[in-house]
Amino acid sequence: MLKFIAKRLxxxxxxxxxxxxxxxxxxxxxxxxxxxxxxxxxxxxxxxxALREDLGLNDGYFKRLGDFCYNLIFKLDLGDSYxxxxxxxxxxxxxxxxxxxxxxxxVAFAVILGMILGIVSAVKPYTLLDNVSMTLALVGVSxxxxxxxxxxxLLFSVKLGWLPATGYGTWKHIILPAITVGTSSAGIIARxxxxxxxEVINADYINTARAKGQKEIIVVIRHGLRNALIPVxxxxxLQFGAMLGGAVLTETVFAMPGLGKLMVDxxxxxxxxxxxxxxxxxxxxxxxxxxxxxxxxxxxxPRVRSSYS
Amino acid sequence: xxxxxxxxxxxxxVIYKKRRQLPxxxxxxxxxxxxxxxxxxxxxxxxxxxxxxxxxQYDPIQQNLREAYQTPSLAHWFGTDSIGRDLFTRVVYGxxxxxxxxxxxxxxxxxxxxxxxxxxxxxxxxxDNVIMRFMDILLAIPSLLLAISMVAALGGGMINMLFAIGFxxxxxxxxxxxxxxxxxxxxxxxxxxxxxxxxxxxxxIKHIIPNCLAPIIVRVTMGVASAILFCAxxxxxxxxxxxxxxxxxxxxxxxRDFIRTYPHMSTFPGLxxxxxxxxxxxxxxxxxxxxxxxxxx
Numbered sequence: 226m227l228k229f230i231a232k233r234l235x236x237x238x239x240x241x242x243x244x245x246x247x248x249x250x251x252x253x254x255x256x257x258x259x260x261x262x263x264x265x266x267x268x269x270x271x272x273x274x275a276l277r278e279d280l281g282l283n284d285g286y287f288k289r290l291g292d293f294c295y296n297l298i299f300k301l302d303l304g305d306s307y308x309x310x311x312x313x314x315x316x317x318x319x320x321x322x323x324x325x326x327x328x329x330x331x332v333a334f335a336v337i338l339g340m341i342l343g344i345v346s347a348v349k350p351y352t353l354l355d356n357v358s359m360t361l362a363l364v365g366v367s368x369x370x371x372x373x374x375x376x377x378x379l380l381f382s383v384k385l386g387w388l389p390a391t392g393y394g395t396w397k398h399i400i401l402p403a404i405t406v407g408t409s410s411a412g413i414i415a416r417x418x419x420x421x422x423x424e425v426i427n428a429d430y431i432n433t434a435r436a437k438g439q440k441e442i443i444v445v446i447r448h449g450l451r452n453a454l455i456p457v458x459x460x461x462x463l464q465f466g467a468m469l470g471g472a473v474l475t476e477t478v479f480a481m482p483g484l485g486k487l488m489v490d491x492x493x494x495x496x497x498x499x500x501x502x503x504x505x506x507x508x509x510x511x512x513x514x515x516x517x518x519x520x521x522x523x524x525x526x527p528r529v530r531s532s533y534s
Numbered sequence: 535x536x537x538x539x540x541x542x543x544x545x546x547x548v549i550y551k552k553r554r555q556l557p558x559x560x561x562x563x564x565x566x567x568x569x570x571x572x573x574x575x576x577x578x579x580x581x582x583x584x585x586x587x588x589x590x591q592y593d594p595i596q597q598n599l600r601e602a603y604q605t606p607s608l609a610h611w612f613g614t615d616s617i618g619r620d621l622f623t624r625v626v627y628g629x630x631x632x633x634x635x636x637x638x639x640x641x642x643x644x645x646x647x648x649x650x651x652x653x654x655x656x657x658x659x660x661x662d663n664v665i666m667r668f669m670d671i672l673l674a675i676p677s678l679l680l681a682i683s684m685v686a687a688l689g690g691g692m693i694n695m696l697f698a699i700g701f702x703x704x705x706x707x708x709x710x711x712x713x714x715x716x717x718x719x720x721x722x723x724x725x726x727x728x729x730x731x732x733x734x735x736x737x738x739i740k741h742i743i744p745n746c747l748a749p750i751i752v753r754v755t756m757g758v759a760s761a762i763l764f765c766a767x768x769x770x771x772x773x774x775x776x777x778x779x780x781x782x783x784x785x786x787x788x789x790r791d792f793i794r795t796y797p798h799m800s801t802f803p804g805l806x807x808x809x810x811x812x813x814x815x816x817x818x819x820x821x822x823x824x825x826x827x828x829x830x831x
Contacts (some may be wrong), residue, residue: 243674369763369767379793473679473682489682507675
């Protein structure tokens with residue numbers, strides 16, 4: 226097992242190096258003069274030139290990439306924000322908890338709702354119940370989450386007054402954004418659970434279990450779901466990335482001070498060091514979650530486990 | 535002589551395929567009620583988009599402050615927005631923008647991603663390794679975020695946005711094509727064609743491409759759906775299509791400021807996005823089942 230984890234961790238290194246190069250290059254080719262953003266329109270050319278020299282903006286591509294990597298790896302430094310002057314790492318650290326909490330709650334929501342819908346449809350395939358829950362799942366996938374956020378806000382905050390519309394702080398603030406972000410993933414997980422369950426539900430061991438007189442619920446959960454779970458776990462892991470992307474919109478809608486909102490604000494404020502740092506941190510988070518999923522996967526599937534022991 | 539036999543055989547397969555497969559596929563597709571429903575809605579949406587000037591009596595861009603803030607009525611089916619533009623007109627004209635964006639973005643990812651995937655699958659070895667590792671890197675960044683940072687780097691505007699969406703969703707197409715080609719390359723009929731002395735180009739055109747088509751058609755249908763969502767998302771946060779061009783995401787973001795007082799301003803563009811994406815997805819599901827009953831999600 227340790228060997229497996231070590232191998233997966235090593236495999237992450239080249240991917241992360243690639244992400245760093247791509248993100249850096251994208252910000253490198255970005256047109257516009259950062260010194261203009263830092264010093265403002267009223268600054269003189271001399272002042273800007275001095276700052277450019279100071280920040281190393283006059284260096285070549287490889288020198289700057291090297292410096293960036295060096296600072297990132299050895300000092301955990303992503304540079305300073307062009308707009309606020311604060312270190313990017315501190316800004317991200319301050320914004321991370323909101324997004325992380327929301328992502329965890331929404332994954333839980335998506336997995337629970339998705340699996341229930343999927344199991345219900347797989348147990349009674351091609352019935353009205355199946356049709357209704359699969360249509361619901363597809364509606365969830367097709368609904369733009371920013372619109373769904375607005376609708377939820379309208380219902381639960383404006384009309385009913387149960388939950389706060391915007392902001393961050395208490396657990397109540399997390400519910401609506403988490404549901405918003407999780408809905409499309411719940412739909413995808415439901416579809417995956419259904420097709421994966423349908424594949425195992427007619428297997429011989431399921432019939433054997435039934436023939437033994439086992440209760441239907443135990444047949445479905447212990448014999449069916451456990452074997453159908455692997456593709457579902459993979460899908461849930463991949464959905465985590467979609468959630469981090471979706472957080473950009475949801476946090477904007479709910480005015481939540483998370484990473485997503487930070488990214489949008491920085492793009493419109495042309496604060497490129499923050500955009501660069503934010504994308505990197507999110508990519509690392511996503512890769513770590515995928516690593517976790519692979520470990521879970523190995524844990525759930527004896528075939529994978531045995532190939533590494 | 536051998537050449538002739540081959541030609542006749544090829545012609546026969548083509549005729550056989552045409553006679554058997556298309557009606558079969560159509561029959562299977564029609565059995566799926568949801569898929570037919572999706573197809574019908576999509577046809578209606580496309581027709582509405584094409585005949586927008588005939589259906590709508592207002593101008594989608596012209597302001598008319600005297601008619602601002604109207605709720606839905608007989609004169610304005612979907613009401614008007616804060617500067618008096620008829621929302622029904624804007625939603626209908628928005629079909630053109632959204633569908634066009636969806637199709638162009640998917641074409642970009644299909645051309646770049648598909649070609650790379652085909653090269654990786656066909657040549658294998660080092661080329662395959664390099665291309666697929668590059669795709670792994672792109673997949674490590676959530677695609678909406680990749681699109682946003684690309685728009686930040688390239689600057690806003692429709693063309694840059696389409697390129698960003700196309701580029702960031704490219705890995706799925708690359709993987710699909712690579713996987714299909716790897717599968718087909720090992721089949722007996724390709725081996726047989728090779729043994730019969732067929733050229734590479736003949737094998738690619740006659741055997742590989744037709745056999746890849748089914749998954750690609752399905753992927754493209756669903757891809758257009760998600761590209762429309764992407765496009766609306768980027769426009770919603772102000773990085774996509776700029777006003778006054780009617781675009782659903784941007785209209786939603788406009789209506790968001792009036793959500794408490796005039797919810798119709800955001801409801802109709804939202805519904806438009808959902809219905810379009812929903813029907814495309816239903817069609818895609820139906821196509822997948824119809825084109826290849828063995829294929830899974």
